[in-house]
Amino acid sequence: MRLVNRTYDEMKPGDSAELRRLLTPDDLYVFAASSGNFNPMHLPNADTDGDGHPEQIAPGMFVASLISAVLGSQLPGPGTLYRRQSLEFLGSAHPGDELLCRVEVLEKLPEGLARLAVSATRLSDGAPILKGVAEVRAPRFKFDRDDVEVPGLIVQRHRHFEALVERARALPTAPVAVVCPDDANSLGGALLAAKEGIIRPILVGEASAIRAAGEALGADLSGFEILDVRGDAEAATAACGLVHEGRAAAVMKGHLHTDDLLRALLDKTTGLRAGRRFTHVFVMDVPGRPEPVMVTDAAINIAPDLAAKVDICQNAIDLALSLGMEPRVGVLSAVETVNPAIQSSLDAALLSKMADRGQIKGGLVEGPLAMDNAVDMGAARTKGLKGGVAGRANILVAPDIDAGNMLAKQLSFISHAEGAGLVLGARAPVILNSRSDSPMARLASCAVAALHHARSGEAK
Template identity: 75%
Template sequence: MLLVNRTYDEVQPGDVAELRRLITADDLFVFAAASGNHNPMHLTDSDLDGDGQTERVAPGMFVASLISAVLGMQLPGAGTLYRRQVLDFHARAHAGEEVIVRVEVLEKLEGGVVRLATTIRRSTDDAPILTGEALVQAPTEKFERDGIDVPGLVVQRHRHFEALLMLAKPLPALPTAVVCPDDANSLGGALLAMRESIITPILIGSAAGIHAAAAEMGADLAGIEIIDIEGDEAAAAMACALVHQGRAAAVMKGHLHTDDLLRPMMDKSLGLRIGRRLTHVFVMDVPGQPEPVMVTDAAINIAPDLATKMDICQNAIDLALSLGMEPRVGVLSAVETVNPAIQSSIDAALLSKMADRGQIKGGLVEGPLAMDNAIDMAAARTKGLTGGVAGRANILVVPGIDAGNMLAKQLAFVSHAEGAGLVLGAKVPVILNSRSDSPVSRLASCAVAAIHHFAGAK
């Protein structure tokens, strides 16, 4: 955008400039971080004034700061400095509302000073939000430049998980067999999901160990069923038995190795197999991304062959559909063209064609795609890639567990994402978290499992 100011000599009474601005929830978080004003009325959906309506009120000084955007960018423009601002507030603006900011030159004063009327109105009904006057020192030197580079900001807020929790809370609590929750992290995650009414936990494992973990946390286990059984695999086998009895509709990993949890599930007669390969999906809430991003498989299948990748794709598509997403599968490789020397590029092309022929159902599948042109539209356009997936993939199918693990951890530890972990392809969803996962991640994993289960039960 060309930025051109108006000097003191050019400004005339009656000159007007306007700006339209949609106020977003992220604006409120950015202002809170910059100003130090963490008033929850401006940050949460709580009802602090008791009127039965959630707040999300834009701070008055944030709204007023939009006046400075017009003064500094349009009228008089670059080089303008404040001398005084008078503000009268008439109403409140809220996240999700558009406002119109207007300044009008009233008079020119001595010493290069300009007096302006300043108003902000709500665009929907033209109701005044604030009025006032500004005295500014107008620029004396002409300024003209094609744009100003300002670093972009990414708000580290996990709004997609917040939305998933809102979807899960009205559902019935999911009866969940929690295997070996004998440390604070695993037990704490199950109890947190119980407090949020997302699961009803059945704790399986060493009763002494479970009670010791609860004592360490200061948690009360009254009213929670505990099945006392020694041995990790024995506890996992008991979880499978509870599923077959209809007492559990999900399984949750506690403080045990993933192999010990999954081995009993693979048993042909007593396990939970339903014909597909068990595959793992990370549902990642990446700050700045418009929707959740799934990474699969990053935890179970080490070097999947083509048949396994079919199940990886199909399981992820089914999960995305249950979460209300439009599945767009990008099958990743190091390149976006088929290279006979790179097996992942061949597999990706075959999976794409298999989806075209209906062998993978319910979503768009495209590959091979490199990481950049899978998720970035500009990168996809640069490579001349078109279609419904390139630049817009929300399911990333990785070549193997090495790539998947690295990608998921990069998103978590560099891009500040939170990840919900789920094993699919079994009779019931299996909630799979690592020991380093945060409470938000554990809670989101339970929410994803509940949504997926009840979507399949319809």
């Protein structure tokens, strides 16, 4: 970034400078975090007057800080110090507004001081937001440098999941068989999704234990269907039966071991086999990424062979299409070139060619790709990689369960991502939550399942 100032001697009345700035929801979060002003009226998702619509008013001092940006970066520029500032706030700004912030030199005062008129207006309609007068000490020495850098900020919010939940709310409520929801986490997640209008839970398990969990949560379960079934395996089988009967559109894991649930799902007679292998997909909302990132397979297929990886790719592509994404599959290995000594690189190359020949449909598939050049365009260009996936992958196919699980958990616990977990390849999507999942992760898992079910129903 290049910064050039105008010294006191260079300034003259009538000089002006301006800055255009598009306000975003992230601006409100950053200002709240840095200033300590947590007034809900100034946050993107809080409703303070009860009308159902967040006010989302940009704090007046945030808009004023944009005036400070013009003074400190342009006119007079680097070396400027505030002495006084008078402001009159004339209107409100909101995320989505583009503001024009302007300063103009009114007069030069003795001892290096200057008075400037300041203003901020909304560009769309010219509405004034603020006006006032600033008195500053102007710089005495010239500053002209192009090496001024400021670290970037990533706001830890999960906008992609918020968007998916909003889309799922618009769908007909999906009936979901929740298996053994007899603890606070599993029952609470199902009830949260029901409250948001995304699912209609059918609670399958020991009725007395489910009601006890509801009492512990202070939740009224009188409006929910409870199917009294004793035993984890029996409850999982009963949930499969609800799908076969057309009474449930998805299955949700509650307080039981994953193996017990999968055993029932895979049963050749009463389970939910549908032709493809069962595969697991984490849909990750990683702060700072332009879209969700999928990681597969991180929970079911331990050491998948080529045939299993075909299903892993296809299931993930189908889910991405359900979520409105353009599927770009990066098949990961330790290297981005084919090495006969590294089986994952051979599998990746074969999967890429199979997609070229139409054996994997609906998305772009490229591999082998190392992690860096799968998700970072600069790394891809450095390696001379071209095509539609390198540097832009939104589906990451891990070579085995170890790599997939580590990658998903690194994104969660180091990059502060939220992850929605889904098992695909069955007759109905299976929501596979972890005990450590946050309420947002559980809600997003239900939203993802509802969106996938809706598209699957359209396809039929």
